[in-house]
Amino acid sequence: MTRITLGSAVLRGTVSTALMASLMSAPALGAAPVDLSKWSPEYVRSIAGTQDFDTAADCGKVTPLDYKGRLTFWYQGVFEGDPDLLRQYYKDFFETFRKTYPNIQLEEQALTYNDLLDKFRTALLGNAAPMAVRLQILGGTEFASKGYLEPLKPEDVGYSTEDFWPGAMKAVTWDGVTYGIPTNNETMAFIWNADIFKRAGLDPDKAPATWDDVVKYSKQIHDKLGIAGYGLVARKNAGNTPYRFMPQLWAYGGGVFDEATANPTYKEIELNSPQSKAALQASYDMYVRDKSVPVSALTNQQADNQPLFLAGQLGMMISHPSDYNVMLDLQKKATGTDKDKAQTVIDNMRYGLIPTGPDGKRAVVFGGSNIHILKPEYVEGGKVDEPAAKAIICMWTSPEWSLKMAYAGSNPGNLNGFKTKWMKERLDSIKFLDVTTSMLPYGIPFPALPQSPEIMNIIVPDMLQNALTGAMTVDQAADDAAKKVKDLMGGGL
Amino acid sequence: MTIVAGKTGARRRLRPLPGKIWEHRADYAYVLPAIAVMLIVIAYPIYYTIELSFFNTPPGLQLRDKIFVGFGNYTAILTSPVFWKVTSNTLIWTLASTFISFVLGFACALALHREFVGRGVLRAILIIPWVISAVAASYIWKWIYHSDFGIIGAVLVGLGLADRPPNFIDSVSTVLPSLIVVNIWREFPFAMIMMMAGLQTVPEQLLRAAKVDGANAWQRFWHVTFPHLRNVSTVTILLLAVANFNSFIIPWIMTGGGPSNASHIWITHIYELAFGRQRWGVASAYSVLLFLILMTLGYFYVRALSGNERKDAGA
Structure with a gap:
């Protein structure tokens, strides 16, 4: 492509x-x-x-x-x-x-x-x-x-x-x-390694069309090649997490509020809507059920996905166009056979639009x-x-x-x-x-509210971590996050 | 005071307070700058923290617009499941780190107290974890533990001992023990140095006498060496405990308190509440509670030191 x-x-x-x-x-x-x-x-x-x-x-x-x-x-x-x-x-x-x-x-x-x-x-x-x-x-x-x-x-x-x-x-x-x-x-956009796709039996020139496809492709890559499929990021207090999870949440039709609509009012909390839960379930499926994403997703950021991708150990991720240049910079620092391996990954790097949700909704932060x-x-x-x-x-x-x-x-x-x-x-x-x-x-855009930094940097990553570690079920984690947002908006302690 | 006897002693005790102060005016003058600095950098922040602990500080308001909530923050903390989780983590972290660091440090000190070839080099090597920056150590250990391409995982997989790298810091059940290991690695050299210093004070002639009397190695340790180290042990344990209660760098850098609050200890949680969530009031209430605990520990620390001084004076 x-x-x-x-x-x-x-x-x-x-x-x-x-x-x-x-x-x-x-x-x-x-x-x-x-x-x-x-x-x-x-x-x-x-x-x-x-x-x-x-x-x-x-x-x-x-x-x-x-x-x-x-x-x-x-x-x-x-x-x-x-x-x-x-x-x-x-x-x-x-x-x-x-x-x-x-x-x-x-x-x-x-x-x-x-x-x-x-x-x-x-x-x-x-x-x-x-x-x-x-x-x-x-x-x-x-x-x-x-x-x-x-x-x-x-x-x-x-x-x-x-x-x-x-x-x-x-x-x-x-x-x-x-x-x-x-x-x-x-x-940002969706990045994938065409060579990994090919070896996993996927079309190397075709990005996953939907988030459900991402889950499917991630599993296929992991099962066939034994490497991580999708570069999930769920660290708390790291901007990378909402930048990667919110597009997924919005694509499934969810949101923290109604920020994905043309004229948001930020009145209703949507984090525990069925659509939001479906988005969280997709992350759960990749991390817990299929084990097809990096285990380190809970403590890592995108900067940790980059070397994984360059090493040919990660099939897909969401990032900036600059990641291509980052890969070139990293490749220059590699030595011996690693340098050639890195070049192969760079040659096989592909960018595409971020996948849509089940209803064809596409979104990005x-x-x-x-x-x-x-x-x-x-x-x-x-x-x-x-x-x-x-x-x-x-x-x-x-x-x-x-x-x-x-x-x-x-x-x-x-x-x-x-x-x-x-x-x-x-x-x-x-x-x-x-x-x-x-x-x-x-x-x-993120909700234009003074509470947004806490919602995006703490509450949303907490929700992901609670679900992915098994500390809570997907439903509980979403309900817990919705309650936290409600308390926060109400000026609670 | 008990050794002051007779009329002179009685006169001293009866002297009025202003007179006593005047008599020690030079001493007061010497410590005055330190007291002034302490009032500014310690007493005022303590007062302000206590004051803030009675206010709600929502993220949409400036701190000066804080809302009085009485003991609301304390109630919110004590009824929050996160508080009990964090407190449990803090106790496990502090007790395990303190106890194991002390035992390991003591064992190393005993081993290094004997003369053998390479003792100096080994002593220098063992001190390394303590002297390197905690921030650097945290990053190094993060890579050692990394759940996808960490060194430990690579070795285990390479040797065929595991199918995939073990999950050290991305699991709620293993993260805290994994961080405690790092903390012990950082702290045991401190205990070792303290105990090595203590061992220098054990009278050699007593040990020799005990040996002549037929005491075996364990008996010499238990009846001669250990009693001499009791005070230094107490001080070392208290210092380690206070340091561990106040730990921040290792858990914050390695996991940020996660995943799912599994490695949050008091200080990291207070930091997140204050600087990440701007709940200055709740964070202050947490700090007041922590302050009370540390003051209690401090009291025992001072008592232990005073005990040493009294014993030294008595000797």
Whole structure:
């Protein structure tokens, strides 16, 4: 299967689904710099490289380039699961910022996805937060609802709200006020090893169509080859878990609330609905009944699945397009016959759309990150250098840098990024990029609620662990999770 | 005080408190900076933790908007099945780690107390687990235990002793014992060093005398060596117990308290409640309970130390 065939076959007729409508439900849809209703790999290719942007000149209008100031800035940076290419772009960004704004004293600090929220919360309690922060998409509403963030909209840094994915703007909006700007938005895809498929008697060029197929394929791979079929992830306090389980939950028609609908209200808890239980049952079947997934799924993250996949010990997983680059990086570090084995896996790596549920529903987490400015009273020293903060925000969310900083693993938050020459270059150099980009219309944002981090990072993984370890039955685990969400929403202890 | 006799002693006891303080003014001045620092970094946090333990802190509210719930957090904790699970884990973790580390450390100390070739090298090797970073050790052990491609699993499968790698840390029944093994591996060198130091204080002439009197090795150990080590043993056990009650790094890094809370101990659970779930109030109530337990242990620790001092003074 080639990426073009895949995209053409599946996407042309599906871009106007309800999920798409959910993402595009902004009133000013017509003013968006790209036509989201035409979204397809071909369309993305057709707009790539059609417009030039001068980032320094654009940001100079927001904060003069000779502005003198000081900025403290924390951001969710690259981590062990990211490719070297992305590390280089992060390095380049900060070098470029210092060159562009030589008189701004920048004190930046990179934190991993799993550490950032804890550290940021603690710093806020001590009024020792940075002036600006780039947070995972999940965190925006939590801090906005608590009043820690200054209102901040794209217009404040020279862009328009329509320049960003409407779904992403929802994640930075609380009580009708915008508190941040999306830097990047991502959707993952389904990855498989064609050679393993072939040896297991499966069609090497065909991804499993449904989640039931994933369960079936995983078992077949395990039974025939003695290796893990699907790369299930169920660690607690790790972003990887909801990013992999929620697409499954939504595809089966379940959810935490009604977040998968076009206009969610978050009133009814759906975690213990029959559909949600069916999704959990599928994980149970793979882990407990068939033993066809890595046993270490309960304590591991996606970064642990990557070497398994590269070693030819894992048949399928959900991840970013960057995993291809990660595999190349890992392969370079391999020695002797391992190097050749790794190359074989890379040659057999295939990307496809994430499978659907029994009713044909396809879903993926609409992920990403946002950038925010803190209120002075919560910042160390009690002062925020707003022009300096806006300078870095303007640069990071520019078409150029929002694309470069998401080069291998994600997509630009600023839709104009798709029009840049770097997007064109990226489409040619990042294999399988258009598959993950094609998943964007199926993206569902996490519930825009302050309770979302706890629900996604703790309650959902707990539910999985309770069911998979046998501590509870599937029904009990789902009911227990639903009760926890209910208590949480009710402000219980 | 009992050795102070006569009129001078009586006068001292009758002296009023301000006079006593004035007499020791220089001593107070010396300890004043330390007391000030302790008040800031220990007393205030303790007070604030106790205060917070009476408030609800839902994730949608800032801490300053906390809601008074009286003893609600304590009731919620004591009626929660997770509390009893975590408490049971903490007790198993603390007792097993402390006891086995001590026994193993003591055994090593006794073995290394004798003269033999390579003793110095062996002593240095045995201290390694204690001196390497707990974070690094946790990651190393995570890979050793890994349920899919861990070293132990690979060896067992390679030797044909198992069909598939054993499940050490992804099973609710094996995770806690597996983590305890890592903790013992990290801690026994501490017990070993303490007991080796204690063994240096056992009078050689007593051991020789006992030997001359016909005491065998066990009798010499039990009647001569061990009584001399009683105090150092007490202190070592108390220090290990306090350290184990306060453990965090190994369970947090290796399993995050999972799977299914099977390896959550008090500190990891408190950390998750506070920083992962922002239940500062409940986490504070947990901390207050833990504080009381540790204070009790601390009391025995101080008593043991005082006992040593009294004995030394008596000797």
